[in-house]
Amino acid sequence: MIYLAGGFFVVWAVVFLFVLSLVQRERALEREIAALRALLAEREGDDRE
Amino acid sequence: MRSKWHWLIALDIVAGLAMLGAVYMALIFAPDAANLASENEIKAQHIFYFHMGCNVGAAIGLFTNFIASILFLVTRQRLWDGIAVSAAELGLAFGIGVLASGSIWARPTWNTWWTWDPRLTSAAVTVLIYVAYLMLRGAVEDPGRRARFAAVYGIFGFVSVPITFLSIRLWRTIHPVVFGAANPDARGGFALGPNIRLALMYSMAAFALLAITLLIHRVRLERRREEVEQLQERLTP
Numbered sequence: 001m002i003y004l005a006g007g008f009f010v011v012w013a014v015v016f017l018f019v020l021s022l023v024q025r026e027r028a029l030e031r032e033i034a035a036l037r038a039l040l041a042e043r044e045g046d047d048r049e
Numbered sequence: 050m051r052s053k054w055h056w057l058i059a060l061d062i063v064a065g066l067a068m069l070g071a072v073y074m075a076l077i078f079a080p081d082a083a084n085l086a087s088e089n090e091i092k093a094q095h096i097f098y099f100h101m102g103c104n105v106g107a108a109i110g111l112f113t114n115f116i117a118s119i120l121f122l123v124t125r126q127r128l129w130d131g132i133a134v135s136a137a138e139l140g141l142a143f144g145i146g147v148l149a150s151g152s153i154w155a156r157p158t159w160n161t162w163w164t165w166d167p168r169l170t171s172a173a174v175t176v177l178i179y180v181a182y183l184m185l186r187g188a189v190e191d192p193g194r195r196a197r198f199a200a201v202y203g204i205f206g207f208v209s210v211p212i213t214f215l216s217i218r219l220w221r222t223i224h225p226v227v228f229g230a231a232n233p234d235a236r237g238g239f240a241l242g243p244n245i246r247l248a249l250m251y252s253m254a255a256f257a258l259l260a261i262t263l264l265i266h267r268v269r270l271e272r273r274r275e276e277v278e279q280l281q282e283r284l285t286p
Contacts, residue, residue: 003089003157007096008072010149011103015259018142022266029273036280043284 057265064262071255075099079248089157096154098248101227102256103146109260110140111210118203121196130196131271133203137182139264144176159223168224171213178206
């Protein structure tokens with residue numbers, strides 16, 4: 001029974017870690033995009049003045 | 050912007066439910082294999098449904114990488130490079146799942162965690178080839194060169210996938226052959242009865258759906274990365 005539990009655990013662990021890495025990378029990119037857009041808007045505002 | 054991804058959320062839910070169904074099929078629906086010796090071996094045989102599912106996920110990832118690599122070299126569109134790296138990562142993750150679940154299944158069946166059998170060796174080499182693929186990408190800074198090198202490497206690296214698939218059919222090995230001719234040298238092999246076959250087919254379909262869903266998410270992430278690069282270019286004076 002321990003082998004069965006272990007086999008299922010490793011497969012779910014791999015899927016979970018992959019999903020977790022996707023979520024973390026997406027959050028980091030969202031933050032970067034927001035920061036870059038704010039910077040761009042600020043720069044375009046300066047140019048108009 | 051977000052509303053156009055509603056279908057992906059629906060796909061996530063369907064894939065999640067399909068995977069719960071796969072757990073039911075593997076643990077409850079599928080009968081114990083009749084011809085195995087010990088209780089541990091009989092119970093561990095149920096790992097088979099997830100082990101084969103991981104194989105399907107890995108095959109989808111690595112085959113997509115191969116096709117996307119060819120399409121990148123033909124069209125030079127960055128989209129294909131994004132799909133190729135996403136698919137390689139996915140294939141590698143499922144490939145690790147194959148090796149890990151197979152190793153745990155091998156312990157009660159072959160009385161060892163690992164043996165340098167042709168199938169196990171070729172599967173491990175395949176995983177290492179795609180680890181090297183991601184390392185190669187990390188080592189080249191120029192995006193154009195990185196995409197070209199990775200595409201060429203991806204095409205040649207894929208040769209290991211059919212070799213791994215055929216290894217149990219071409220060479221003497223203790224690994225069972227699931228589809229096609231039975232392997233007389235296999236240790237812990239079993240015949241596929243109708244319920245075992247149905248559970249296997251369902252599990253493989255559920256894993257295929259999960260792999261496709263994860264691949265779409267990963268490609269979406271790559272497009273976000275391209276958006277960052279475009280914004281950075283606009284900010285560069």
